[in-house]
Amino acid sequence: MRLYLIGAGVIARTHAEAAAKLPVTAELRVADPSPAALEAFAERFPDALRFADAEAMLAAEPPREDDIVIVATPPFAHLEPVKLALRSGRHVLCEKPLAMNDAEAEEMLRVAGECGRKLGCCSVRFKGMAHMEAVKRVLRSGALGDVYHATFAHKSERSRAGIEYQPASRWFLDKSKSGGGILIDWGPYDFATLIDVLDPAEIEFGGAWTRRPVTEADPADVVFDVETHAGAYMTFRGAGEPVRVHYERASCAHGEACGRAEIEGTRGAVRWHPFDSKQPVYIRYDKGGSIVEEQVETGPRGDLTIFDNPLFHFWAELQNGESLSNTGRRAVDHFRCLSAFYACAETGQKQTVAIAGAKGERA
Ligand SMILES: NC(=O)c1ccc[n+]([C@@H]2O[C@H](COP(=O)([O-])OP(=O)(O)OC[C@H]3O[C@@H](n4cnc5c(N)ncnc54)[C@H](O)[C@@H]3O)[C@@H](O)[C@H]2O)c1
Known part of the structure; x- marks a missing residue:
């Protein structure tokens, strides 16, 4: 297969490394207007x-059915390369967040439909990991009884993209380039994870908020208008009882750092760390009136890393027609969750998003 990378920055290099692990030979092509980025890429992948x-790269040879283009530019530069790549006759996997807003995401989907090509999003990095599959098995087993509540809270005290993390990429701090802050950066993974586990047909955002706590390291010389702390109260509605979800995410907060994912039912609870596959998964239930906590068997950790998963899942989708990939309507619905979150925070009004199933169908 041929892998075309649009953007040669930090994440493009991880996709090129993933391509080398595919069971087929992957020929690499890469486009970036920055000579420095191209040079750094060439050092690793000569x-x-x-x-x-990008246009010259895509026009240099006719498309083949197994070509994949990964759009690995900052969010403000996703729409045009995605459309260009789809119109070149190739399947496109776009970095997260898929787009800057719902209109862009819908436009990408429309163009994918017109071109008969697949559109996927890289928000699936944590899907398919052994510990995530173990959590899903616990839920599907019925061991938790009626599932009614989830807590999903991940707070760092100082890990802002563009400041403490990857300080050279200042675009993370400017909403007109990034689309938003911690929610748009990590929300794609959080929603992909929560939707994978809870399988809702609809998510209602009952209340939401976003804030940017002040620090003495805040840059004054660049635009810095994105949130670094966000929270929401949501209801996930699907086949069973509605599940109320308390959600919190921070890349900068003055409260204590924490990482907690827990799903509770009438007969038990499951607790795990979605973003650290080395951490155990626990099931908790009652025995004789007291809590018992047991470690869940997750099986061996796979060979793939979170950076391999987006390309591997998308490649599997092209081979088999189904996979853990988020493609088409599903990718757009996941993105709409982020927009609905912001809209709820800004207006104080409830928002509801329909979520397409794995095959792109809505309930
Ligand atoms: N850095 C991470 O850890 C990380 C992790 C997961 C996802 N992502 C996502 O990957 C995307 C890129 O992030 P990054 O960290 O690699 O950014 P980066 O700043 O390291 O690199 C972005 C590159 O895109 C290039 N570029 C900009 N416009 C372009 C265009 N029109 N055509 C071709 N190249 C263009 C820039 O010159 C730059 O080299 C973002 O959507 C981000 O959210 C980043």
Whole structure:
């Protein structure tokens, strides 16, 4: 297969490494207007064909059915490369967040439909990990009874993208370039994870908020208008009882750092760390009136890393027609959760998002 990378920055390099692990040979092509980015990429992947311009790269040879284009540019530069790549006759996997807003996401989906090509989103990095599959098995087993509540809270005290993390990429701090802050950056993974586990047909955002706590390291010389702390109260509605979800995410907060994912039912609870596959999964239930906590058997950790998963899931989708990939309507519905979250926080009004199933169908 041929893998075309649009953008040669930090994440493009991880996709190129993933491509080397595919069971087929992957020929690399990469386009970036920055000579420095192209040069740094070439040091790691000297065989990659390099282009200053994505359009020239895609026009240089006719498309083949197994070509994949990954759009690995900052969010403000996702829409045009995605459309260009789809119109070149190739399947497209776009970095998260899929788009800057719902209209862009819907436009991508429309163009994918017109071109008969698949559109996927890289928000699936944590899907398919052994510990995540173990959590799903616990839920499907019925061991928790009627599932009614989930807590999903991940707070860092100081890990802002563009400041403490990857300080060279200041675009993370500017909403007109990034689309938002911690929610748009980590929300795609959080919603992909929660939807994978709870399988809702609809999510209602009952209340939401976003804030940017002040620190003495806040940059004054660049635009910095994104939130670094966000929370919501949601109801996930699907086949069973509605599940109320308390959600919190922070890349900067003055409260204590924490990482907690827990789902509770009438007969038990499951607790795990979605973003650290080395941490155990626990099931908790009652025995004789007291809590018993047991570690769940997760099986061996796979060979793939979170950075391999987006390409592997998308490639599997092209091979088999189904996978853990988020493609088509499902990718857009996941993105709409982020917009609905912001809309709820800004207006104080409830928002509801329909979520397409794994095959793209809505209930
Ligand atoms: N850095 C991470 O840890 C990380 C992790 C997961 C996902 N992502 C996502 O990956 C995307 C890129 O992030 P990054 O960290 O690699 O950014 P980066 O700043 O390291 O690199 C972005 C690259 O895109 C290039 N670029 C900009 N416009 C372009 C265009 N029109 N055509 C071709 N190249 C263009 C820039 O020159 C730059 O080299 C973002 O959507 C981000 O959310 C990043």
